[in-house]
Amino acid sequence: MTTGASIVVRGGRVLQGDDLVDADVLIEDGIITAIGAFDAPEGVAVEDATGLIVLPGMIDPHVHVGWPGAADDFATGSRAAIAGGVTTFIEFAVQFPGERLEDVVQTWKDWGARSACDFALHAIVSDSTPATLEAMGRVVEAGVTSFKMFMTSQHSGGLGVDDGTLFEIMQRVAELGGLSMAHCENDEVIGHLAEKLIADGVVTSAGHSAARPPLVEAEAIARAVRLADAAGSAFYIPHLSSGDGLQAALLDTGRRVPVIAETCPQFLALTADVYSRPDGAHYVMSPPIKSAQDQVELWEGIMDGRLSTVGSDHCPYPRDFKDENAHTDFRRIPNGVPGVETLLPVMFTLGVRSGRLTIGDLARICSLNPARIFGLDDRKGSVSLGKDGDLVLFDPDRRFGTAPSDLNSDIDYSIYEDLELWGMPVATIASGSVVAREQRIVDDAHRGRFLARTPGVVLDDFDRRVVRA
The missing domain is CATH 2.30.40.10 (Urease, subunit C, domain 1)
Structure with missing residues (x-):
């Protein structure tokens, strides 16, 4: 440190x-x-x-610099971050099936000793066994207060959970005063569409896009929001990619809990046409980039405050990993793209320079809001x-x-x-x-700090803390 x-x-x-x-x-x-x-x-x-x-240092609330097989680790990913003006990011500690949650969080903290920027952690939870639910309390005491679940196993290495498990984990998060998160895509529909596409000979990255239309995101978001509300847990939707998903996220059903939505710069900058390119595999991520109309609706959500944050979902893979199955089976293309280094210039170019946002809006979306939502605004988020x-x-x-x-x-x-x-x-x-x-x-010796967080921040005066002035 x-x-x-x-x-x-x-x-x-x-x-x-x-x-x-x-x-x-x-x-x-x-x-x-x-x-x-x-x-x-x-x-x-x-x-x-x-x-x-x-400007205040940018805060990227969504990176993967410890994911197995990915190109960047804490050392290289954090260097990319600070080169692009990101001084804090939040990484995901991943509990693969059979692993102890506390051990996973400690491992990621240890890896973070190599980080050139400050970092906090989310925890990805893959089961609701009594041992894991009990460990969640100790993880919160250790400063990790947000918990993510996968609603699909199609690309996540077996991390997907069923709805009962998702609900049980959300209930525990509510007890702890934390924040639930979920990768929202309908697992069964993706599997059905992917099998049909492969059978029809659609094997390249275009198939990845076709197997994940807006429907699979919107349906899963609507389901997850209902479950979070019933569980009493504040809920954060990462990497929201479609107009239908945005409508599902914010549909007023008389819910009791805050629902916060994040999108990604790649969804605001690119369209699904990239999947028809010869190098389309390089753009494979989940959820995938959507249509030009979806992009318009996401920008509208950014401008009117319905989307509170932008996270890069930084998870690049080496070119040979991406290309290995690019022309044989899109289901085997690693999911993830780079993005932490380009977060600020993408948002400035397409947001501020285009006239969609003010420079104050940019700092609010990319620094102040994530600081407030994730309990860092006592030390981060503004000058x-x-x-x-x-x-x-x-x-x-x-x-x-x-x-x-x-x-x-x-x-x-x-x-x-x-x-x-x-x-x-x-x-x-x-x-x-x-x-x-x-x-x-220019400073290879600089090391960041692990940022421990306290629970309950999102539920305290939520509207004042994140809604645009």
Whole structure:
């Protein structure tokens, strides 16, 4: 773990709420202690931010940097994060069948010692045995308060649970004051459609898309929301990909619990046409990218606040893993794409630069909201006194490199190489240390911290905490 450093960021336009204010920022021992005009303490390093926007570090609430077989681990995935202006991410500790939940969480914490950025953990739960339900209490005491379940086993390595197990885990999460999450896709419909497509000779990535139409997401979301409400558990929907899914998530059924929805930058930037490309396997993920109309509806959800967060679902696989079954059986193509490094420039280019969002909206969606939802807003989410010194010195008028050679993930392809992205993190500051400049790591020694969280945050004054002003 790296202790905090001290630095003055001078001459920038600092984001304060929805306004950009000419101000300097003082970080002492990793904490923001002054914003405005002040005399810099003697001997403290000065970082020139003239002509730049000073943003809070981005928070990616959805990454996979420990998933078996994936290209990135905590070391490489976190380097990609900070190069793109993400100073905190939330990783998933995975309880594969037969594993002890507490052991899994400890293993992921240990792996996190290699992280260049701060991190928190979600726990993926694959059973509701008495031992696991009891262990969930100890996991919460250890600072992990959000629990994800898979409603499908089609791509998850046997992690899928039935509805009874899902409901039982949600009830336990409610008892603990935590947050339930679920990968929402209808397992049986996917299996049926996939078998039919293979039998009809549709074996490439186009089949992956066809086997997972919006129906399979929307139906599972509606079911999961009902179960969460009956269980009394606040519910978070990750990687929502379709307009139908958004309607199902927010359908007013008189529910008692908060339902929070996240989408991903790839759903806002790309369309299902990518699955017809020769390299379509590189875009295989679950849920898959949907139609242009779905993209329109997701942007509407971002703009009107129905979608509260954007998470990258970063889980890249090596090219040879992706290509091995690309032309024989789409069911065997590893599911996952890179995204943590490009989260900020995608959202800036397609959100702010296009006129859909203000810079304040972007920071709210990609920093403040995830901090509030996941119990980190005492230290993360805004440029505020007393919060961690995590900043992005941002140039909105510079191109962001999208070629594989520009990026820091441990892969040799890029899903955004054909897009022109704008917005350069000229410098990324984590806990007062300059850790990256212009997409390159400059402090190899910096290490992040595990961020323990307390339960109950989402249920306390939820509307005030996450709804756009």
